[in-house]
Amino acid sequence: MKRLWKALSLPLYAVITGLILGAIIMAIAKYNPWSAYGSLLMGAFGNPIAIGNTVSGAIPLMLTALGIAVAFRTGLFNIGAEGQYWVGAMAAVFIGYNFASMPWYFHIPLALIAAMVAGGLWGGVIPGLAKAWVGAHEVITTMMMSYIAILLAHYMVEKGPMMQQGFVPQSPPITSSATLPTILTNSNLSAGLYIALAAVVVVHILLFYTSFGYKLRAVGYNAFAARYSGLPVALYTVLSLGISGVLAGLAGGVQFLGVDYQLTDTFQSGYGYTAIVVALLARNNPLGIVLASIFFSALSSGSQMMQITSGVSANMTDVITGIIIFFVAADRLYAYILRTFRKKQVIAVARKEVQG
């Protein structure tokens, strides 16, 4: 209980500080912070549908962040999850609108496996091998692969093989046999939630209860010692980036089978970047990722309601989000302030004693 409180208290302080500072900025800009935050909360959790949408938005974040966390655990920075998400989405949608005659219990798994394989290959093979063989820095390779993925996605629906005949550049929608059922009527929340939660449990078990996970972590903490222990560090680099990509790809697959259904011509989910923050805030802990992704999703979904009812622009949520992330990372600030405060108190007491 104490440990839980310790883990949670810091983000809580950070959130409170972020909200207070955000309120000050809003007040300066002549908005009413109370009503703004009220609507933010209502928009995120005000009714079952809002909760459903918030949780739904957390699903792709959760999966992508899990992937990023696995890479971080191996000492690798996968900054290209956004692209892996989109190749996963493309693969899932492609399978999803073909094979209409397949029963759902084959079709859905097939589409998701395709998404995972695509994401895994995209994130694992090129960046992983380049890192393992010639030491090419994964920050660059994953980022470049991400840009390529997004251009490829544009190509696919604009003039390429996945374009639906008709007025707008988009892919055909997936068939009903590939659709993940909605589990809360009138909301975006699909059965993808179960997949995401299962992935969290699987990754947690993988990392902390298997010898494979032990080795991944060993490689991440100390590659020299890993080599000394007979671990093929190069292979683990490829595998780690691969798993990272698999999860980001799965995020794309789940999102499109459960919420978006067809590729349209916007390829900026932002999940790949927000997920980095989610993973970092959760200290790469799978269970922490669940909470952190719900939190970020709530900020995002709540911000829409905040705009509608209070007129505060969504940019303001970015400002507040930035501040919150800042204060979570600057965790020692609170100790620092307390210390300075105590010192002053001690000095004050001492002075009194001297005088008295």
Add this chain to the structure above:
Amino acid sequence: MNFFLQVFGNPELYASTLAMATPLALAALGGTFSERTGVVNIAMEGIMLVGAFFGVMIAVLTHSSLLGLLAGMVAGIITSLALAWPAIRLQSDQVIIGMAINVFAGGLTAFLLNTVYGYNGTPTNTPFLPTITIPGLVKIPFLGQVIGQQNLLVYVMLILVVVGHYVLFHTNIGLQMRAVGEHPEAAATVGVSVVNIRYLGVSIGGMLSGMAGVYLSLGLLNGFDVNMTNGRGYIALAAMIFGKWTPFGSLLSSLLFGFAIALSISLQGYQVSANLVGMLPYVLTIVALTGIIGRSRAPLADGIPYEPSK
């Protein structure tokens, strides 16, 4: 053959390379200074945005693009202190702080744009940084068209790369910076102030990223737009790593990125999908990285918080 001449014989290709490389090189050079002292800087994107915005705002207010430039650089320094302080004083995770700054800066500049100027954008009569013509140089046939006439900041960037190299490798302060980024405890035992050196490195980074932003808003363009950096801060990060944390390396890799983008522009209209041609810069980078450049080693203490003595 004819096709090659048309594409590669066009001086605009190289002029454009230089123009596109300038913001990358400025930010990458700044990042180099920051990381050489041991503070990971992924906040270039956000700092560029802040610099770009305040550059325009002050230029409009003062009717002077040079004051705008100054303001952008100062804004860059101030923003970078939001990285430096927690990184140095509180031993915070520098990557998270960097991400926080990027999110914050994106939101703040968009918010300010709309609050100050409305949805119509910044005034169209914003003063901008002049394009400079180098008298003798511009007359030389091909070369002149490439570097004879460029924006002020393009030349400033080229000079700063040389100055940056000199500072880092041929001055006492540069020696201290490199030492602090490699082994802060060791530097501290010989009396180098790790804290001050890191503040200096990060501030130089902020100043140059701010300048990169001003180049976008007052040099290349003439006004501020939401998220106008379009990921250039991240590309600059890649250029810095690619350039092995050196000024000339940063310049060269920025030129490579710039060239690839310029090439993908001029290769269009040859019956290939623009999307596929657009992949060129990124494919080229991966090829170069795996084929030629290979391993690059970050300063040893890069990103590792330093706890001063107790």
Add this chain to the structure above:
Amino acid sequence: MALLEIAGLRKVFGQVVANDHVDLTVMPGETHAILGENGAGKSTLIKMISGLYKPDAGTILFDGALRNFNNPREAIVAGIGVVHQHFMLIPALTVAENVVLGIHGGWGRYDRKTAEEQVSKLSKEVGLPLDPTRKVEDLPVGMQQRVEIVKALYRQAKLLVLDEPTAVLTPQETEDLFEVVHHLNQDGIPVIFISHKLDEVRAVAHKVTVMRAGKTVFESPVGSASAQQLAYWMVGRDIVLQTQRDVVQSGATVLSVNDLTVFDDRHTKKVDNVSFAVKEGEIFGLAGVDGNGQTELVEAITGLRKLAHGSVYLQDKDISRASVAKRIEQGIAYIPQDRQRDGLVLPFSIADNLQLREVSKAPFSKGGWLQKRAARKHAEQLVEEFDIRPRNVDLPVGDLSGGNQQKVILAREMARRPMLLVAVQPTRGLDVGAIEGIHKHLLALRSEGRSILLVSLELDEILMLSDRIGVMHAGHLVAVYNNGEVSREELGLAMTGEITAKEAGA
């Protein structure tokens, strides 16, 4: 008048009282040794003298003034030069850059040429010649220490502090160092000399102070204290300074190295056509000055480095091309030289580190699943057996002192009852008590009929433990002796390349 006078110094880290009532007086021109177990508080004391830590209580009187250093710079300016236990050098910079670093600040030009000339000149003057243009990361440790000393002298130190300076030196280098210390004393510069090694203290120091559990418990001129007495004060109990080695019949060949040639990362030939064999129940000691190919040889045997030519056999299996994992499986254990870099995953717990090399195998895993209970039980046993302190197996290894970290590695490698144990510098930086324990463990392993390849820079250790002794010089195995048939002097000559290719034994 004393140059340095410390009285009642105290430093507390959280719960730990690292220094308490520490008194120390150092006179000009004398060498003052500080002896103490691992964790006695010696380094902490030094860090306070050098401005890295601030004392919680007590006074430091130096050069006639009361000092209250706020940072290392002030200590340097006052004239205190320190060579820290863990070197404070910047690997990526050159020797000259390391030496002059911090002397000049500001945007002025760093005059490379002048700096290099000055450093070269000074280093020759004090008898520690250095190439100022080399990068420190390319230098062997002995050389790095020279850089540290030259660095202190370049700053015109009035007092030189050496924290465990000989832990990384060869006997020759140690001799050279003593020479330098002598010269400094003659010039009036006192030296504080920290060590665990009684004989060294007796050889170089005029006075000795013993620390135990953060307190100074004993002070005397060196001449009037016996080794036994000093050891007693250090550890608080009697120590057997000589380890007993029983005779074991040696049998079949376990390791054979044939015509081995190995290159280092910079493609220079480091091991040149080396052949030898280690037999069952034998400790084969490999002596040599650091940097003469021992590291590369060991890496080739353990699988961390490709061999360019030749072969390595374990029993009758050719393992020349086998992976590290394969070699572990075949029964090679390895205590690496750099324990923190290669031997341990510092953020992992003691228990996790104790299964590092065999995590995929029973009892640590079954079908890919970690068996946490088994690992714990295993760890608790070893912690007890090898006296690893503290006894908490969930503690991250990074929180242990260097000596206890070394014990973790030793425990892990010994627990496997390996066919061959390759041990490089297994007692580096440890106190006498810990060394005694480790030596006992090595000998016990030998008694069980296992083989040990012992690489050490300490001749005493080699002489005390080995059945046969090989000497490496410049990549060649220049001599092999049966222990007992060779003198220290002879070994020393072989190590410096004076004696070549004298075959002794098989």
Add this chain to the structure above:
Amino acid sequence: PVMAKTQAHKAASHKMVSHANFKVGLVTDTGGLNDHSFNHLAYVGLLAAKKKYGISVSVVQSQQTSDYVPNLSTYAQSGYNMVIAVGYLMDSAVQKVAKEYPKTKFFIIDDAITGHPNVMSAIYETQQAGYLVGVMAGLMNLQKHVKQINGKNVVGMVGGVDIPPVESYMAGFQAGVKKVDPKATVLIDWANSFTDPGLGKEDALSLISRGADIVFPVAGATGTGVIEAAKQKNVFAVGVDANQNYLAPKNVMTSAMKGVDVSTEIAIGDALTNHFKGGVQYFDLKNKGVGYAAPIAAVPKAIDAKVKSFIPLIISGKIKPPSLLSAH
């Protein structure tokens, strides 16, 4: 629509009462209000309607595509009378939400939704506007004596992303140029981005270096960079969507216009007066839903007159500007 317009006007002038309890919500796509394009224009139309009718308005900028459905639903659910969706990207979201909230009126821009009585969608025949400015560009390109014209007979276009609303403008422009100047070269560059003015500028500089002296950006914010390049190199540019002359008064010789603002205002007026009709509304030259801005003085009166002469031909169907680019 023309009729609707007049009726709405009538209604408005009839009773000058405020319609404060008539609530209209605007949902932008992920481009946001700063897109210098249809999101912004729709907002302008919304504000105009607010001023004119005294209605209550609200706007929300979607951050992600998954925000579309919740945002549309939120307005519908909170009793908004009308919800405006900007951009074809919201097609399926609108269809879904419209079914759930049959009493709410929806208006979607740049899309063709049929079969929902409560959804009005607007299609703009932008190829017609493109054609007219193309004709003007083609004619100007032959004016060798004008300082900005280099006589190389080349014009260039910068497309944001290769999607139909962009392509139709460009196809019209291409056909218009060719109509009056068959020998002209029409260069095309794609920026692959609507949001990168820096890239747009380099795109345009590349076109200019290849001889283009009139550039036509159809690229959102990327296009502002194109105009910046024209200003710097002192060549002509043609604005898009709105009158963009203010960006470079000497160089933006005219603009192809798409009346997103006007049609938004009209649609609101229709809803207010119960003249709202489900189905597709076409906005074209005939109903002044598209057009071009008055050219600058550098464009000879004769040329403007010549351009004007094409308007009846297009309205009558004698000339049918293509909406797909042709390869040359």
